Amino acid sequence: xxxxxxxxxxxxxxxxxxxxxxxxxxxxxxxxxxxxxxxxxxxxxxxxxxxxxxxxxxxxxxxxxxxxxxxxxxxxxxxxxxxxxxxxxxxxxxxxxxxxxxxxxxxxxxxxxxxxxxxxxxxxxxxxxxxxxxxxxxxxxxxxxxxxxxxxxxxxxxxxxxxxxxxxxxxxxxxxxxxxxxxxxxxxxxxxxxxxxxxxxxxxxxxxxxxxxxxxxxxxxxxxxxxxxxxxxxxxxxxxxxxxxxxxxxxxxxxxxxxxxxxxxxxxxxxxxxxxxxxxxxxxxxxxxxxxxxxxxxxxxxxxxxxxxxxxxxxxxxxxxxxxxxxxxxxxxxxxxxxxxxxxxxxxxxxxxxxxxxxxxxxxxxxxxxxxxxxxxxxxxxxxxx
Numbered sequence: 001x002x003x004x005x006x007x008x009x010x011x012x013x014x015x016x017x018x019x020x021x022x023x024x025x026x027x028x029x030x031x032x033x034x035x036x037x038x039x040x041x042x043x044x045x046x047x048x049x050x051x052x053x054x055x056x057x058x059x060x061x062x063x064x065x066x067x068x069x070x071x072x073x074x075x076x077x078x079x080x081x082x083x084x085x086x087x088x089x090x091x092x093x094x095x096x097x098x099x100x101x102x103x104x105x106x107x108x109x110x111x112x113x114x115x116x117x118x119x120x121x122x123x124x125x126x127x128x129x130x131x132x133x134x135x136x137x138x139x140x141x142x143x144x145x146x147x148x149x150x151x152x153x154x155x156x157x158x159x160x161x162x163x164x165x166x167x168x169x170x171x172x173x174x175x176x177x178x179x180x181x182x183x184x185x186x187x188x189x190x191x192x193x194x195x196x197x198x199x200x201x202x203x204x205x206x207x208x209x210x211x212x213x214x215x216x217x218x219x220x221x222x223x224x225x226x227x228x229x230x231x232x233x234x235x236x237x238x239x240x241x242x243x244x245x246x247x248x249x250x251x252x253x254x255x256x257x258x259x260x261x262x263x264x265x266x267x268x269x270x271x272x273x274x275x276x277x278x279x280x281x282x283x284x285x286x287x288x289x290x291x292x293x294x295x296x297x298x299x300x301x302x303x304x305x306x307x308x309x310x311x312x313x314x315x316x317x318x319x320x321x322x323x324x325x326x327x328x329x330x331x332x333x334x335x336x337x338x339x340x341x342x343x344x345x346x347x348x349x350x351x352x353x354x355x356x357x358x359x360x361x362x363x364x365x366x367x368x369x370x371x372x373x374x375x376x377x378x379x380x381x382x383x384x385x386x
Contacts, residue, residue, distance in 0.1 A: 015367060016377060024374040028367060030286040030348065031300040033359075035366040037375060039280035040258065046277060047240075047257050048077040054244040059083055059102060059233060061255030064357050066382030067366065068096035070258065075099065081125065083233075083253050087112050088385025090126070091119055096381075099124035102233065104189065104253065106154070106162055108135050117142040120149050127231075129154040129189050131164045133176050140180035148184040151177050152233060155218055158192035158211040170218045174227050187229030188222075190215045191253065196238030201268040208242050216248050237277075241270045261356035262313050281360065282315055282350040284367075285332060287343050296343050298332040300351070303362065309354035317349035324351055 015032065018024035025034075051058040060074050063085040071082045071093055081100020084090045093101045107116050107128055120126050120143060127150035130136050136151070143149045153173050156163030164170045170188075177185040192211050198204035215232070222229055230250075235243035237256040243249045256264050259281040269276040285300035305312050305326075312324045314334070321337025334349060336342070343349070353359035361383055368376040 013365070013377070015374065018374045019376060021373065023372050025369050025372045026348065028284055028348075028374065030284050031304040032284045032367050033363040033365070033380075034282045034284050034350065035259070035368045035378070036278075036280045036282070037368050037370045039278040043258050043260070043277045043280055044073060044077050047254065048079070050240070051252065052078065056244060056249060057251035059100060059251050059253055060258065061085075061104070061236075061253050062089055062093060062382060063104075064255035064360065065258060066360060066380045067378055068093060068098065068381055069378045071096070071098045074258070080251065083255070084382070086386050087115050087119070089382045090123075091115070092382045092385050094119055094123045094126070097124075101126050102152070103128040104191070105129070106131060106135060108132075108138070110138075113138055113142045116149070117144075120144075120147060126150060127152055127186055129162070130173065130177070131156075131162050133173060136173065136176050136180065136183065140182045143182035145181040148182050150186045151183050152186050152189045152231060153177070153218075155188050155190045155215050157190045157215055157234075158194045158207075161193070163190070167214070167217055167221055171221055171225065174222055174225075178227065185227065187231030187233065187250070188215065188218060190232070190234040190249075191236065192234075192239065193236070196236045197263050197267060198238070199266050199268065201271040201273075204238065204267070205242050208239050209246075212246055212248060216246075219248060237264055238267055238269065256356050259356045259360070261353045261359070263309060263355055265352065279315065279352050281353065281356060281366075283312065283353060283359065284348055284350050287334070287345055287347045287349070288331075290343065290345060294339060295333050295335040296347075297327060298334060298349065299330065301331040302326050302329050304332070304359075305351070305353055305362075306355040306358035312351035312354060315350045315352050317347065318343065324349075 014029040058079045061083040083102045083104045090101050129152050131154045154163040156165045177183050195207040232249050233251045235252040237254040240252050240254045257277045260279045285298040287296045288299050289297040319341040323335050325333045327333045366378040
């Protein structure tokens with residue numbers, strides 16, 4: 001029996017029978033990852049409207065949601081396609097007929113380059129980044145001149161992960177790409193992850209502005225050579241409004257806006273001093289022990305939330321002032337602010353994840369809810385694909 005056969009289908013999972021039943025949200029087996037459908041749809045529409053009004057394209061990052069159903073809805077709302085972080089995610093998106101897939105990480109090993117070449121034969125508008133001449137040559141050797149692979153040069157603007165550092169190096173790399181008939185130079189990518197979560201709008205703007213001068217200089221140098229980048233892709237949820245004002249980007253790669261988390265909820269995203277997008281993803285957990293005074297134990301621990309970004313924030317179901325913390329792999333703790341507070345066995349609490357991307361990647365499916373009803377289950381089909 002294969003791994004796929006051993007893994008239960010969505011229809012065989014504990015909550016599948018609850019779909020469509022009024023009041024089914026309260027009956028969900030936990031821990032469960034919830035997607036609030038109305039909030040999700042408002043976020044989807046808000047960003048799509050913003051992009052149209054800003055005169056920018058939107059290519060949301062699927063590393064956040066890892067779900068082809070969400071990718072389809074983003075494209076239907078006007079997105080060019082989806083970004084992805086791994087070749088495996090790209091394969092899942094292309095298999096689901098998502099157009100405009102862009103790999104925002106370099107692909108350098110022989111096995112993954114072979115997979116990329118095979119994917120390029122059937123994808124619509126596949127693109128990848130490069131920051132190294134040797135990698136350019138290796139990609140070119142694997143691709144067909146009859147179906148050139150779209151390539152963006154990754155420019156270092158603050159993340160210090162990948163990206164060409166020097167202006168002359170970027171220009172030389174563009175010329176090298178143009179010299180290969182099996183590659184098509186599409187433009188540039190620039191992503192400053194270090195500026196995304198700065199909470200104050202003006203401080204975040206200063207950080208981002210300081211680092212974008214280099215990107216503009218590269219754009220200008222290539223334009224002077226007759227190689228003007230048709231695409232300048234980057235930005236994120238934290239800087240999307242700032243990126244609009246710079247006049248350099250042609251498209252935005254924001255991903256977290258569709259679900260949100262405690263990191264981005266703390267950010268003034270558009271300078272209005274208030275939140276822009278709604279939290280649409282929650283982890284639902286149940287009380288499994290009340291044997292200790294002052295707190296209860298739940299069934300959602302370190303394996304149910306991302307770690308390293310603080311504790312989850314309780315959104316609903318607990319008394320005012322209660323806080324959530326981890327008690328181990330499988331267990332969480334709800335500590336009461338008032339000694340007289342209590343929660344009964346089986347009581348359900350919903351929490352906001354500290355960081356949405358790594359929390360979502362812990363689950364196989366979204367439990368899509370509308371009010372008190374479970375209306376659908378969407379597989380997180382990009383999970384585990386590298």
